[in-house]
Every structure is written in structure tokens, then in C-alpha cells.
Amino acid sequence: MPLRHLGRRLFIGLSVVVGLCCATRALCAALVGETRQVAIAPQGARGVDALKALYRRPPTIPFPKENPYTPEKAELGKKLYFDPRLSISAAQSCASCHSPSYGWGDGLAVGVGYGMQQLGRHSPTIVNAAWSDIFMWDGRLPTLEDQALGPIQSPGEMNMPLEQLLQRLNTIPEYKPLFSRAFPEDGMTAKTVARAIATYERTVVSARAPFDAWIDGDEKAISEDAKRGFAVFNGKAGCASCHEGWNFTNEGFQDIGLPSDDVGRGKFAPGVVKMEHAFKTPSLREIARRSPYMHDGSLATLEQVVDHYDRGGVDRPSRSDLMKPLGLTAQEKSDLVAFLNSLTSNLTPTAAPVLPR
Amino acid sequence: MMRTSTLIALAILSGLSTGALAATEVIHQQGRTFSSEAIKVKKGEAVTFLNDDSVPHNIMSTSKGNEFNLGSQSPGNSTDVVFKETGEVAVICAIHPRMKMTINVVD
Numbered sequence A: 001m002p003l004r005h006l007g008r009r010l011f012i013g014l015s016v017v018v019g020l021c022c023a024t025r026a027l028c029a030a031l032v033g034e035t036r037q038v039a040i041a042p043q044g045a046r047g048v049d050a051l052k053a054l055y056r057r058p059p060t061i062p063f064p065k066e067n068p069y070t071p072e073k074a075e076l077g078k079k080l081y082f083d084p085r086l087s088i089s090a091a092q093s094c095a096s097c098h099s100p101s102y103g104w105g106d107g108l109a110v111g112v113g114y115g116m117q118q119l120g121r122h123s124p125t126i127v128n129a130a131w132s133d134i135f136m137w138d139g140r141l142p143t144l145e146d147q148a149l150g151p152i153q154s155p156g157e158m159n160m161p162l163e164q165l166l167q168r169l170n171t172i173p174e175y176k177p178l179f180s181r182a183f184p185e186d187g188m189t190a191k192t193v194a195r196a197i198a199t200y201e202r203t204v205v206s207a208r209a210p211f212d213a214w215i216d217g218d219e220k221a222i223s224e225d226a227k228r229g230f231a232v233f234n235g236k237a238g239c240a241s242c243h244e245g246w247n248f249t250n251e252g253f254q255d256i257g258l259p260s261d262d263v264g265r266g267k268f269a270p271g272v273v274k275m276e277h278a279f280k281t282p283s284l285r286e287i288a289r290r291s292p293y294m295h296d297g298s299l300a301t302l303e304q305v306v307d308h309y310d311r312g313g314v315d316r317p318s319r320s321d322l323m324k325p326l327g328l329t330a331q332e333k334s335d336l337v338a339f340l341n342s343l344t345s346n347l348t349p350t351a352a353p354v355l356p357r
Numbered sequence B: 001m002m003r004t005s006t007l008i009a010l011a012i013l014s015g016l017s018t019g020a021l022a023a024t025e026v027i028h029q030q031g032r033t034f035s036s037e038a039i040k041v042k043k044g045e046a047v048t049f050l051n052d053d054s055v056p057h058n059i060m061s062t063s064k065g066n067e068f069n070l071g072s073q074s075p076g077n078s079t080d081v082v083f084k085e086t087g088e089v090a091v092i093c094a095i096h097p098r099m100k101m102t103i104n105v106v107d
Helices: A003-025 A048-053 A071-081 A144-153 A162-170 A175-182 A190-202 A210-215 A224-234 A302-311 A330-341 B002-020
Strands: A031-037 B023-028 B038-042 B046-051 B059-061 B077-082 B087-093 B100-106
Touching (some): A048 A224, A071 A175, A071 A190, A144 A190, A162 A175, A162 A190
Parallel strands (some): B023 B046, B038 B100
Antiparallel strands (some): A031 B077, B087 B100
């Protein structure tokens, strides 16, 4: 065989292999070897005390060093958060969709934005946002400061260009001294608006729930049903694989098989199969006050949510490998719901602030 | 003819794989955490990504010239990756954004 023919065949063959590689791995500029099965030490079932230790509340709120807490910032941030004049219509505030009356959500299936138009996704709670590392259902924003300015500017939501926002805030005389006190060097800018709102949001922490009292040793704080539910949550149902730790989320992204066309995280991770239809795992704190559930608000009750996980959702390539039919008994399902209800506190009412004029 | 050339190419690639993929660094993933935040490897040396956690991970990088995507890997799976370009490679788990590490590939 002439050498040039062999070379051409090799080229064709390599192209096929590289093509296959790219088709299966999407990206393949580094050289990826064969995957091997390796024996790993089985992680034995933890006793209830060891499990409970994983759920202790943290003693303090983490504030980033780039935007440390001051009472002046939090006070200003609260006023901005509740001020509808941050929207172009002057009719919608951050609190319209993230309201303390509904566990810091809005109680609707999907949010309602500018011109009373329905949005595509359920308004997420802001409870415990201080512990988040990535924001929005699809994780498109990296900090709470970025998040604060997102819905303000979004044409479908508050629809307020930042330049116009600053013009409007400048016409409200009582805001000026508040900004001067909170930000002596910078005063009123889009960045300081974001830093103030984010600081206030970080102070919104789920109050102690009956579950926390149980974790701290009060055996009577939750029912026997809820205790059994805790065992199912960490065991047979595998909920804690994603809803882990005291805030009941590891901030991960999973396609849990809801029959929705929304690609979610997939928009920001092209070619990564498991990110299609994947959404950020939400906290379960204050869950009983936050119905309806899921990123699309499609499930009305916690019973329906448990049923969804028990069935395993739509089987498609992107579906999380953790999603599969669970075979829960009726007792296990009701125990799980009892446990979930124990994560809800007697929310302390939040006083609406007097707004600057 | 096509089949023959594909086989030749596969043989060459698998030769490369077994020859070049002598792993020197193993990155564990227990508890949704990479066992190292930053490592340094020589160009052409392999890094082994071992899922010894209790949940699947999707380890990948979009760093130019060293892109890879292992897809969803269940616990008990291990894959070697050889980096061909020098520079910083930002490695993440697509599923768990708290998992981040840097591999500094040097000559």
C-alpha cells in the first residue's frame, strides 16, 4: 500500500475516533483515558448521633470580606429591599417576590414581573442566602451583590436601568444621608445599592425550628414520625445526597426529572449532558411556608413533592443518576413530610421599614 | 477499508493511553471536596480523578487547550487525564460548584 494512502486512511480513522471522543465527551482537548472501576471503602451507615452532628446550625452569619457587615449598610439595604421605587413602575420591590409573609418567596407558582407578566420560574426564597455560593435557579450569577442588581434591571422584572435608578434615588432627599452613613467614601452608586441590599439579605436567616431544638438534644421537640422521617431522609430516600447540612443544600445542580422544557443550568454549561434541565438544589428551611414547590412551582404540596421523588421523574439522559424509583411505603412518605414540617420555624414577623421621602 | 484504518487509529490511541497515562497525582472527591486545591504537574503527566465519594460527580474543565469533560461518574470510578498545554487548568465539578481546583501544567 502506498505510504500516502496509509497516511490518508490513518487520518480518516483518527478523525473518526476524535469525532467519537468529542461526541461522547463533548470536549476533549486534554487526553482522557479509560475509566476504571476501583474498589472504595464502603461508607457505613451513620448512627443517629453522628447524623445529627451534620445538621448543627452555624453560630454566625458569614459576610464576605469585600462587603463586611455594618448596621448602617443593613438598615439602608432593608429600606431599598422594601422600596417599590426601585422598579420602573414604582410598584414592585424586591419584597414583592421575596416576601417575609411567604417564607421570603411569593406563594405563587411562578413570579410576576413588569406589567403583571408571569415569569418562567418560581421565585426562590432569600432565606439563608448568606451561605450560598452561586445564585439564581440556573446559577448564572456568582455573588449576592450581582444578584441584587439582576432583577432590578431585568426587563421582565423590575425593568429599571441602573442610570435611571440612581436618578430616581437622587430625587428622594432622605436617601442621601443614609448612603453617606453606610458608604462614607462612595456614597450613592449602583455598586453601593447592591452592597446594601446584599448586606440586608444576608441578615435574613431562618429562625430556630423544632428540628434545631431536637438536634440540640430536646427529644420532645419533634414527633416520632418526624424522627423516622429524618432516618428515611438520610437513608432509603437519599434526600441528603443533595439537601445536605444545616441549610439542607449543597448548592449543587441536578435534573430531578420534572417534565419541563426549561434547560436551566444547561444554558451555561453547553455540552454537559447532566446540566440540561438541571436547577440549583434549594434549601428546605421554612419549607412549609414556601408552597408551591420546585423551580416551576408545579407541585402544590410536600406530599406531591415526595411522590415525585418516589416515582423518580422523567427518565432522560440529563436526569441525575441519583433519581430512581424509591419504593417508599405510605408510612415512609408521611414520615418524610412530618420531618420536612419540623424544619419550619414560627417565623418572627418582619416589620416593614418606613421609607425615605 | 474504513474499519481497518479505524482500528489502526484506535490501536495508536490506546497505545498512547496506556503508555502516557502513568498517573502521578490522584485527586480524591470524598465529601464533595477535591483532595487538593492546587497541584502542579508536568505536561504529558496524568492526573487521576477518583470518585471515592457517595454521589456522582461530573469533573471537567473549559480551560483553553486542556478542555475535558468526564461526564457523570458514579462512586468507584477512576479516570486519568493528561494535559497537553502548559498553564493553569481550572477544574470543577459541574454538579457541585463548591468543588474547584487548579492544576498548574508546566514543561
